[in-house]
Amino acid sequence: MEIRNYQASDERGWVRCRVLSFLDTAYYDDVHREKEKFENPSIELVAEKDNQIVGLIDIEYDTEDEKVCSEEGTGGMIWHLAVHPDYQNEGIGSQLMERASEEAIKLNLEFLEAWTRDAGNSAAWFEKNAYRQVDEYYHLYLSDQDMAHTVQPGDDNLQPLYMFAQYTGDNIEQFESIERKYKCMCYIRNL
Template identity: 80%
Template sequence: MEIRKYESTDEKGWVRCRVLSFLDTAYYDDVHREKERFENPSIELVAIEEDQVVGLIDIEYDTEDDKVCSEEGAGGMIWHLAVHPDFQGQGIGKALMENAVEEAIKLDLEFLEAWTRDAGNSAEWFEKNAYRKVDEYYHLYLSDEDMAHNVEPDDKALHPLYMFAEYTGSDIEQFDAIERKYKCMCYIRNL
């Protein structure tokens, strides 16, 4: 396996890897047809095996003028970390992370920040890889049935069918009937 900087010719493989790796996670519907571009500088690495992208990591980092991370200091936000399902469990994610950490240290970044959900094993993975949880809130996906009981728009011509929302309050139990609700957790790794 080779870990190297992302190149524009990797885009199709990058998209496939990201989509496939997210299918069995709480982010299964976060699908993109193109690789995202970042406003700030970034560390973008891919893992290549058998002539295909089997893993990826994208970290956009703070500049003097633009802050990406929520913590004080110079940090990098991990927007994507993914390993193709056929290649998971082989240490590719850890190798990508360690290569990215080396790059971040060269750039004098002080920490890396990542947000993940409580479904699956990603939170446990971050904790095993020197990250600590510093914040949390909830993502709620309201179906048309949830919307019919909870939302009454002033304009009767508007018929909400689906809604994505963030909840930062302390009474999450009021949403127990909502099927898709995830705790979102922020992890920080000091460099």
């Protein structure tokens, strides 16, 4: 396996790896047809094995003019960390993280920040890799039935059928009947 910088010619393999790696997670519907472009500088690495992209990590980092991370100091936001399902549990994610951390240290970044959901094993993976939880809120996916009970009526010409929402309040219990409800947690690792 080779870990190297992302190249434009990797885009199709990158998208395929990301989609397949998210398929059995709480992010299964966060599908993109092309790789995101970042406004700030970034560390973009891929793991290649058997002539295909089997892992990826994208970290956009703070500059003097533009902050990406929520914490004080100069950090890097991990937007994507994914390993193709056929290659998981081989240490590829850890190797990508190690290489990205080395690059971040060279850039004088003070920390890496990642947001993930409580479903699946990603939170445990970050904790195992020296990240500490510093914040949380909820992601809610409301169906039309959910919204009939929780969303106040407004414009009769607008009839939402589905809603994705962030909830930062203290009364998450009011949404106990919502099937797709995830705690979204922020993890920080000092470099």
